[in-house]
Amino acid sequence: MNRAIITCILFLCISQLLFAQDANYWSGNYGPGGFFTPGAVIANNKDSGVLFYNPALQALTKKKTASISGTVYQVESIKIKYGAGTGKSLHSRITSSVPQMLSGIVSVGRRKPVYIGYALTHTAVLNYNVSQQQDTKLNVVDGGGSPGLEYYLGQYNFQNLTRETSALISTGFKLSNRWAIGFMAEGQSRSQHYSETVSARALIGSNTSSTLPLASNEGAYQVDYHHIGLKLKAGLSYEVTKHHFGFLLSSPLIHIRGRGTLLSNMAIANVRFLDEDPINLLANTRQTNLKINYKTPASAAFGYAYDYRKGQVYMAAEYFLKIKDYNILTPRPEIFQRPDTGNSNSSAIALLEMREGRKAIFNVSVGVSYQLKPQLTGYCSLRTDFNYASRENTDGFSPNTSTWNNYYCQLGVNIKRSQYNLRTGILLGYGHTGSYQQPINFDDPKESNLLTGTIGTVPATRVTAALMIAFIHNL
Structure with missing residues (x-):
């Protein structure tokens, strides 16, 4: 079998494992869309003493604070209907309860x-775990050798676990009264564990003998990596009477260090793919200490808040620049196909x-607060979380899971006391697409x-609901 055909077979085998992307910037609760969440805004949100997202707002507060915020309970459901065939959905349901910001x-x-x-801050970017099986009699073998x-x-089986932890330090200075x-x-x-395994086997023959020949295709791909990077931000704030404006520029993620491990195994046995001769092919590799280069783009954000008699109206928007196709992980040109066939390994x-x-x-995001009582304020915010997935080169593997836009709503109240603010509420999220590619x-x-x-x-559909709480102590 010539090298071009071998490479083609490897490509088809591996392409069955390709998964789509989960690619959303505003999924976290502490972005500028989270008007309910302390410290999330770009312009102003009155009661919050944790104005860390736009550092210019720190110049407007003259108090020392300490706070802890988190998710008391969260459930997230991702369902790929018929993801592995008719009646065989891929459904991941995860519950969690963790502090998310100190x-x-x-x-x-x-x-x-x-x-x-x-x-x-700690963000559970994704926790996706699905599996499915087919065990039945089907007309699998095309030739006449097995009527x-x-x-x-x-x-x-597919697992995708992604976590991000950030440490931030900021300061602000007044340039004038406004x-x-x-x-x-x-x-x-950022750390990620990505593991996908496919196994397909067929016993060739029409009798019930235990010695029937086996046709099989097995594929596995696993990546574990850790990346450390740095972002720099600069913000402006302008205030006049009831109007509050904020502007924020964020740099691309500056690479500091990243290392990863790759494990892959592909095996095809006794499959008549192109002609009467069965294919028997093995490809296998494990590579450690691979360089990782994870990227995020520069962005520009704008916020506006207006004070009215009983509360505040807030809006925010953020624009993220494009990033061209790039490799997060690049394997070394080591032996992959066994036995070694030279150039075909380089292409595979x-x-x-x-x-x-x-x-x-x-x-974009909009929010509103309303003073229910002198010490009790209600909050509501809505935000988009659009998907940024865009790949021109479809070789290789994508790092994530979703291909849909998400939409979020936050509802809650703030209880104000002289020494602290207690803020609690719920988060609701929804995303859907009618054209998700089966793995x-x-x-x-x-x-x-x-x-x-x-x-x-x-x-495919994603639904999330969470009970959130934040305690802000005035020191």
Whole structure:
């Protein structure tokens, strides 16, 4: 079998494992869309003493604070209807309860104190875990060597666990009675475990003998990496009577360090893919200490808040620049196919890259607060969270899971006391697409599709609900 055909088979085998992207910037609760959440705004949100998102706002507060915010209970459901075939959905339901932000403001100096904000945030970007199986009799083998139905067993398993932790430090200075400026540095640590496995087997023959020959296609791809980067931000604030304006520029993520491990195994046995001769192919590699280069784009955000008699109206928007296709992880050109066939390894190894591309995105948010009682204020905010997935080169693997736009609503109240603010509420999120690409289809496995079925598009839905709480103590 010549090298071009071998490379083609490897590409088809690996492409069955390709998964789509989960690519959203405003999924976290502490972005500018979270008007309910303390410290999330760009312009102003009155009661909050944790003004860390736009550092210029720190110049407007003359108090020291410490706070803890978190999710008391959260449930997230991602369902890919018919993701592995008719009646075989891929459904991941995860519950969690974790602190998400520790933050505060301290003063340095006595005569002209400088207020410095700090925060430690933790974001569960994604926790997706699905599996599915097909165990039945199907007409899998195309040739005449196995008339009738074959015993077919297919399995699919996918895990994607992504976490981000950030440490922030910021300060702000008043330029005049109306203008203020601020600066922030954010160190970001990102870790990801990505594992996808496909197994498809068929017993060739029409009798019930235990010695029937086996046709099989097995594929596995796993990446574990950790990346550390730095973001710099500069903000402006302008206030006049009842009007509050904020502007924020964020740099791209500056790469500091990243290392990852790749494990992959592909094995095809006794499958007649192109002609009467069965294919037997093995490709395998494990590579450690690979360089990781994770990127996020520069962005510009704007916020406006208006004070009315009983509360405040707030809006915010953020524009994220485009990022061209790039490799998060690039394997070394080591032996992949066994036995070694030289040049075909060089072309096949490119299929093991983890890569992504990002289109420009514009997200918006609106919010309103209303004073229910002198010490009780209600909050409501709505925000978009558009998907940025955009890949021109479809080789390799994508790092994430979703391809849909998300929409969020936050509802809550703030209880104000002389020494503290207690804010609690709920978060609701929804996302949907009618054209999600299946990773595998157990409806029609054939030798011509390497026993993994004809890939189509199906509906996918994400629903999340969380109970949130924040305690802000005035020091």
